[in-house]
Amino acid sequence: MTKIITIFAVCFILALGVAHAESANPPSEYTIPSKYGAQKASGYKAEQEGRPLVVNLHTWDYDYTQQNPLGYLAFDKGFNYIHPDFQGKSNHPDACLSDKVITNIDEAIDWALENWKADPEKIYLVGFSGGAYTALGYYFKGKHKLAGTFAWAPISDLERWFYESLYRRNQYAKDILECTSGSDEILEEEMKRRSPLYMEYRENGPLKLYAGSDDGMDGNSVPISHSLEFYNKIVAQEHRIPDETLRSLLVRGVPKTGKMMGNRDIFYEAIAPNAQILIYHGGHEFFPDIALRDLIETSGEP
Numbered sequence: 001m002t003k004i005i006t007i008f009a010v011c012f013i014l015a016l017g018v019a020h021a022e023s024a025n026p027p028s029e030y031t032i033p034s035k036y037g038a039q040k041a042s043g044y045k046a047e048q049e050g051r052p053l054v055v056n057l058h059t060w061d062y063d064y065t066q067q068n069p070l071g072y073l074a075f076d077k078g079f080n081y082i083h084p085d086f087q088g089k090s091n092h093p094d095a096c097l098s099d100k101v102i103t104n105i106d107e108a109i110d111w112a113l114e115n116w117k118a119d120p121e122k123i124y125l126v127g128f129s130g131g132a133y134t135a136l137g138y139y140f141k142g143k144h145k146l147a148g149t150f151a152w153a154p155i156s157d158l159e160r161w162f163y164e165s166l167y168r169r170n171q172y173a174k175d176i177l178e179c180t181s182g183s184d185e186i187l188e189e190e191m192k193r194r195s196p197l198y199m200e201y202r203e204n205g206p207l208k209l210y211a212g213s214d215d216g217m218d219g220n221s222v223p224i225s226h227s228l229e230f231y232n233k234i235v236a237q238e239h240r241i242p243d244e245t246l247r248s249l250l251v252r253g254v255p256k257t258g259k260m261m262g263n264r265d266i267f268y269e270a271i272a273p274n275a276q277i278l279i280y281h282g283g284h285e286f287f288p289d290i291a292l293r294d295l296i297e298t299s300g301e302p
Helices: 002-016 070-076 099-115 130-141 158-168 172-180 188-193 225-234 243-250 288-299
Strands: 028-032 039-044 053-057 080-084 123-128 148-152 207-212 264-271 275-280
Touching: 028 099, 039 070, 039 099, 053 070, 053 099, 053 130, 070 080, 070 288, 080 099, 099 130, 123 130, 123 288, 130 148, 148 288, 158 172, 158 188, 158 225, 172 188, 207 225, 225 243, 225 275, 243 264
Parallel strands: 053 080, 053 123, 123 148, 148 207, 207 275
Antiparallel strands: 028 039, 039 080, 264 275
């Protein structure tokens, strides 16, 4: 999953004309105090105080050292940007939306607010794949009020993703067992406890979900059902995606809307007072340019 960030992000940056992201200065490395021992993070401090804070969450099988062009793009626009470790790779009990993960993210935000004098009213959470899974969990459980959460190709149901991964014979089924039981024992209730889909809902600022129409198919990792069902869970009945539309989206049986996201066709869009979802023509992908656009529009920053 991690290679897709680089390959598709760079292609999309070039397609939209965002120059020089590949020649950015590397992020600085920081050590953040934690009740569980020091936590590592990488990031960029804004040149001015009182600027927004972007919290980018690493993917499932990576840690804070994962490279992402969003960091430089956000810094170039004057945002603070932090990429915390929050227990590293998702293959042990302290990962996978454990209490330690939530606390680590809280601590990283606390540290950036204090040391960088970031704006506490403009905290933005961005995640792709396993990072989006963590973003949805933090949305419900974190202590900080968020000004925007952007989840790309999120995993929302760990139990279902376990069986989906088992069917695909990839590493993620084993990782989930390592997170939830530390053995070969299948603890479905523990998988549900660590799944955003089953967490108690609380509204925590604007939330936007992105998913590629072909994700979960042809070797892609996370079926779009994870995004669709999560959206329907958190919006009011009158804003839910109709069952017929859900079925059509799952089998790619919908026409193009005529709208575009960059150079990608949009197949479906829904907007509720508390959330949005956008299904575009693509696979398991994250586009830093679109993420940056969302940050600029949501924050109202020039």
